Amino acid sequence: MRVTLSGPVSLPFDLERPVVGAPMAGGPSTPDLAAAVTNAGGLGFLAGGYKTPQQLADQITTTRALTRGPIGVNLFVVSANNVDEDELEAYRQELKYYADRHGIEVGRARWDDDAWHGKLDVVRELRPDVVSFTFDCPPADVLHELNALGVHTAVTVTSPDEARTAADRGARILVVQGPEAGGHRATFDPAAEPGTEPLPELISAIRNTVDLPLIAGGGISTRDQVRAMLDAGAAAVQVGTALLLADEAGTNPAHRSALQDPAFTETRVTRAFTGRPARGLRNRFMDRHDRAGHAYPQIHYITAPLRAAAAAANDLQALHLWAGTGYRSARTGPAADIVADLAP
Structure with missing residues (x-):
């Protein structure tokens, strides 16, 4: 069913600043980084990908000790x-x-399925404020169960069709990933060629498809870009590359040097x-x-x-060397300063 909205749908929780720290698997996302983004008024995320369930549980517990604000956890949905x-x-x-x-x-x-069932058990037990899913949409029963437990569910989508699928299965939030995003594309069908529709147009198309709050991500690295995404109808933005050089990020030294190397x-x-x-x-x-x-x-x-x-x-x-198209704007310093500079 096609819908036309006059304004953005609000997130089901309050943020002082409409900035979400993207979950970046493989090292960059740390408890310190997630807590710093949340403490700066945004929403910090932990990346569950490539971790064992126990490692994920330990990181959630550590992050909880560093902030009183909301935190998110991201899980991979790996298709056979x-x-x-x-x-x-x-x-x-x-x-x-x-x-x-x-x-x-x-x-x-x-x-392997990236320890899917074990990590779901961790989420059920520790109940982070938000859990997002990447690479595919979980079954409806998983989304409904987590929603009932008070965990806000979000699904990363790259097209209106994916947005419709996620909404129909019970997702409460959509993370809309544009083609400029660094790291893995979240496309449900990984064999297909990734979409190329610019993020503002993608946000508009999805807003006219489903009635859910949208978080816009992909190549966002300046305050003007954040404002443009909010004007396009997003309730918040998700940034990853902009945080790769943050003091609290676990980005390895080689990756850090490459992001600042004019040879790239x-x-x-x-x-x-x-x-x-x-x-x-x-x-x-x-x-x-x-x-x-x-x-x-x-x-x-x-x-x-x-x-x-x-x-x-x-x-x-x-x-x-995962990086979005806005990598030239990434800067060093505390995550709090980066979030403050991005927020309009």
């Missing part, structure tokens, strides 16, 4: 897939060059590092390994040892 095992093995062999250079072994392809002049979407489309600073690894098709998390596990070794060796040309 059919991959060509021979093709994956060929890719492993293609990457031996990097492994030999660092004296390590290429990883083995495997599939553009971002690009690639499947080379994980098998799922993701935007990062363009480097030689992206250019040499132009992949298509859906092979997540299998390729993630193949390249994980190579990426860890590249980070340790400060090998910026072989490392995934």
